Amino acid sequence: MPSHEIDVLQYQITQEPYYQPTGNEVALYEAAYAERLPVMVKGPTGCGKSRFIEYMAWKLKKPLITVACNEDMTASDLVGRYLLDANGTRWLDGPLTVAARIGAICYLDEVVEARQDTTVVIHPLTDHRRTLPLDKKGELVNAHADFQLVISYNPGYQSLMKDLKQSTKQRFSGLNFDYAEGAVEAAIIAKETGTDEDTAAKLVKIGATARNLKGHGLDEGISTRLLVYAARLIKQGINPNAACRMALVAPITDDADIAATLKHTIDAVFG
Amino acid sequence: MPSHEIDVLQYQITQEPYYQPTGNEVALYEAAYAERLPVMVKGPTGCGKSRFIEYMAWKLKKPLITVACNEDMTASDLVGRYLLDANGTRWLDGPLTVAARIGAICYLDEVVEARQDTTVVIHPLTDHRRTLPLDKKGELVNAHADFQLVISYNPGYQSLMKDLKQSTKQRFSGLNFDYAEGAVEAAIIAKETGTDEDTAAKLVKIGATARNLKGHGLDEGISTRLLVYAARLIKQGINPNAACRMALVAPITDDADIAATLKHTIDAVFG
Amino acid sequence: MPSHEIDVLQYQITQEPYYQPTGNEVALYEAAYAERLPVMVKGPTGCGKSRFIEYMAWKLKKPLITVACNEDMTASDLVGRYLLDANGTRWLDGPLTVAARIGAICYLDEVVEARQDTTVVIHPLTDHRRTLPLDKKGELVNAHADFQLVISYNPGYQSLMKDLKQSTKQRFSGLNFDYAEGAVEAAIIAKETGTDEDTAAKLVKIGATARNLKGHGLDEGISTRLLVYAARLIKQGINPNAACRMALVAPITDDADIAATLKHTIDAVFG
Amino acid sequence: MPSHEIDVLQYQITQEPYYQPTGNEVALYEAAYAERLPVMVKGPTGCGKSRFIEYMAWKLKKPLITVACNEDMTASDLVGRYLLDANGTRWLDGPLTVAARIGAICYLDEVVEARQDTTVVIHPLTDHRRTLPLDKKGELVNAHADFQLVISYNPGYQSLMKDLKQSTKQRFSGLNFDYAEGAVEAAIIAKETGTDEDTAAKLVKIGATARNLKGHGLDEGISTRLLVYAARLIKQGINPNAACRMALVAPITDDADIAATLKHTIDAVFG
Amino acid sequence: MPSHEIDVLQYQITQEPYYQPTGNEVALYEAAYAERLPVMVKGPTGCGKSRFIEYMAWKLKKPLITVACNEDMTASDLVGRYLLDANGTRWLDGPLTVAARIGAICYLDEVVEARQDTTVVIHPLTDHRRTLPLDKKGELVNAHADFQLVISYNPGYQSLMKDLKQSTKQRFSGLNFDYAEGAVEAAIIAKETGTDEDTAAKLVKIGATARNLKGHGLDEGISTRLLVYAARLIKQGINPNAACRMALVAPITDDADIAATLKHTIDAVFG
């Protein structure tokens, strides 16, 4: 039988996540949180958006509820639904409602994947009302004073079919993210994997080349995450060349020419 | 277990919402309400339509039930449905039915998002009948004498795919809204955020420039709401330039050229 | 808990609805009803089709069951469905089945909105069989001797995607409706709103101009209903000019040129 | 609570339906039935296909189960489904299964409306197997010796999107139907309505003209059913001219030119 | 209440089906069965694919479970689902699971009609694993040693939209079927219907002509099944000419020219 009480503690970030600021984003976020402004974090795949929010939740000591958005997500998945019980139907709050009640930061990851019109349910939470009407339950939830809404958004994805509506966008303040500059990214890789700085620098060099191919055969550049994968395989004793092919080439392209270009770069860097 | 009684008090607006009239809209609305004419409020995102309705509900001392419309909303979401109970099925009124029974103002926000044909259920409530047939329950609800229906509508959105049918439109009287004139808008910003009048005026200046870009790279201009966001970030000690980029640029465009134009304007205004 | 018995009285029209005949439509309908021929009432939005059917139901002293058709309506919404009860499933008749059992006039409003193929369920009720098979219940309902089916249909709406099938159309006799002639329409407005005849005549004049714009920027002309709205706002003390803009311009067009033309007409008429 | 037993008697045709043979169709059908060959009856709207099947069921003294096919019909609607009961789920046979068990003629009306692939469920009933697998129940129903399957089909409707598959068609023998020849059709109208032969002949003349317009502005000609409607209105004392406009013009066209042509024909015939 | 035990005997073919081999297909199938290779039987409508499988099931003394595939078939329809019982939910095996448990030949008829991706559920049953994971039940079924999977496939149907995926096709061995040669087909018709050999030969001649029209106005030729229908109508005393029109022309074409060509052939053959 499902538990009748939400376990709030599970949403607290207990350990400081590793996060390397690259500008004034921490101060900007703190100001937005102080005003409880909704925040939109924008940027390419794997540049650290989710980890930044986790870091801020840890820093602000607020619970964090993350929802991976997808096309099949209905408003009920966010808001809640009735379940059938031995005593009849019982209402189960969805993650957005839980966040509004307990005063969590609610992070809707890849919100552009959700049906445009499902996102309408967040509107009354993002203006002066700060309420969430549970129409099916006949209840109007007033958000907890600590509640804040955050969404992530990858500008490279949106299209005519999938974009946020202006009436949604205009409810958020925004922070732009990108991959870290060379030296910072190398430091991140070295710190996270324990690899030597020379290897980390070489991996960053390969990443930089691949990011230049974006729009010329690659949909996106190689993310910091994949560079970390390569470093971890090297740490396990795999030859750098093979590790890079496994972590940096195979996952991101099926095109023989692009793959050859990437392998050529790897060979040039690791000799 | 869901409550069997609707809590009417939760729909009463207990505090006067801040609203700055810009014309004769209050008198027009009062006349329409006196005749119980359905009202359509038209205008761009974030110009204050929802707050106006909230203000009128407060002024008229009527409960207000707001429904954020979306494409996935079914007639049952408006009208009601059967829930399963320990003793079998139990009918739960939807928000439109609740409003009709208790004599509330029912505000269907962004009605153009609802499926065109779902809106058909409001027809018998908007002519001389003032009834709502609950076909699935075999009941015909006669609307309370205080009931009124209001819808909002953003003319910039409708398209061949999404527009209200004439047979729906011709059941409403209409009120046009737009962003407030410069001085009024600055006063609104200053009043709402406690920022100084100089900053407010500068923000309004940036807003005016952006609204000229509508149709030339921007789908909509910058709303008053976003100008308020910028003012609140500045109040938190954020540099005006950074605050404007966070509140006025990042959320509304992914286009590098448009963003550059907006940042140029910000730099010109805030020096 | 839903009632097990249908309350027939609620479908009786107890007060004579105001209806002003414009031709021989009353006699034609009476003959069709005497033969129990299915009737299709055709005409533009707001010209009085629904009220005519209400008037005839009152005149013939038959209960009237109205169903507002829409794209999401399933055959079950018309015919009935099983509900879950403390003792298992229980069948609930839909409005069409109720009408067939109690001998009501069943009025399917805006039938062209229903899915073409859902309308197939009315076929056996509209030929010599006069039966309604409840396939899911294993019952064949023989229609009450007083039962009659009526549908409304707006010729201006149908398209390749939405039109009745010939095999449906050829089960109906038809009555064409249009807006009333000038003097008659002015009398209707004066009678319904208590406004003076001069104002009513001026409103009719504005309506006539707008109806000439149909197909030249307006999808439909201004309905009698909207002229009545304007008269009611004027009765509430609103300036005729402002009342006409609210009732006759704002709801029906978003086009600045068309709106200007209409406002020009209003100014010309009301000075 | 739904009845646990099917009432077979309700499917018996107790009174001889009026049917006027126009060729050797009765003998052909009897031979097909003797061999239990599935039969496809083809022809335009309202030419008497359904009534012919009713007549044959009466003549052969077999129960008749008619299903009006539509796009939303699922295989479960034909075959059956589980219902929830006080003691758990209970299987309810669909109309096709009932027909197979009791040895009825099962008539799938307008089968071309059903989803192409839903029709696959009839395949094992239409070859040497004569079985119906109820996959969801784990039962294989052997059809009663008297069972026969009949479908109707309007060749004017099928399109690339909606046509029977060859693997379905090739399981049927076929009978072509059309409107009756002039004298026969007049006799049918006179017999069914009690109108005089002169009026009937005039109506048939109008029908013949309209049928020549098929493909030249009319999707289908005027069916015998509509001619009968006109005769019945005339019998009620309505002027023939007005009766024809109501029964023969309004239901079948919204085109002013076509309507004028039809009215001209009516005037020419009835003077 | 549904039975808790599958009645295995109902799937045994107790009488030898009439099947006339036309090549080495019996030996090939026996070898494939000995190796439990999945088999795909390919060929046009009504050429005897289903009967061949029935014959082989009889010859091998294995139960046969046939599933008529269709577009609306879900994986649950094949694999099984939970039903609600007085004591809660109860799992009901689908036909594929039943076949895997009892060691039946499972025959998926017209598999190309099933949603491409639904066919994925058969993959683990068609490689070295011979397992069927019931994800919803948390059970992994190991197929009975006698289990074999067979699918039928009509190459004339597949299109860009509907074709089996290579990853499905490459799990099957294949057998091609076609209509029998003239003398063999005549013998089949005479044997099945008891008609004289002269009539059978004449029908085969008509069939041969029609098959030449395939691709020139006919989607498929006339199947052996339809020739058998014609012979059965003739046996019932129907004139051969009329019987052929009913069985060979009406069901397969709505085109007047093609129908005329076929009737001309019939007249030429039967005089």
Next chain:
Amino acid sequence: MPSHEIDVLQYQITQEPYYQPTGNEVALYEAAYAERLPVMVKGPTGCGKSRFIEYMAWKLKKPLITVACNEDMTASDLVGRYLLDANGTRWLDGPLTVAARIGAICYLDEVVEARQDTTVVIHPLTDHRRTLPLDKKGELVNAHADFQLVISYNPGYQSLMKDLKQSTKQRFSGLNFDYAEGAVEAAIIAKETGTDEDTAAKLVKIGATARNLKGHGLDEGISTRLLVYAARLIKQGINPNAACRMALVAPITDDADIAATLKHTIDAVFG
């Protein structure tokens, strides 16, 4: 009644699967597993991807849970759902949740078939979080230390409509697979079927010819699996020529020219 406990033992691979390494894939996989990196195995149909994962699960002594992905698979099918029980609803973990709890390798076969956005649920399991939020249950599952996610992917399939999103791809390391080189493939066939080496070599020769037709009339080459099928039919005494037509031609093409080319190759090789 469904079992309340998952039987973990059923997911253990108890016998060493036959797998012939063709490069350093075993070492690369072991390194990826040591780091718990998600792995994507890429390659054409039937080249041994699934068997490789089975082999690695056996080698690493970890349970393996395989899910055959398909378009109709919902997030609930992966994650779990509520079932109705005698005591109300009860949560049933889906295969992904089971794998995360017990520390299994979860293998999503043909992941490209799943709806793009359903794959979003795997995101939090594939980054530093290694968590799986069960939104509907209000529980956050921390993955077992042994858990690893593996997906298979056939580059020949993806299209504009069906491809993994970059934000999914960039969470995986990748291993490319292809058919084995000639001598190795012949050894595999001989080992698996017990056929003589000469026959195996001849089959490999036919396979090589067919793989050259890929993109020139064949969507994919002949897989090793089909060559094994041919060898097994030959072992059953079927003439090699007939065995190859049944196993290598009929299943993979409906094109007469391509079939003729393949048969010509078979005749040339087997004489």
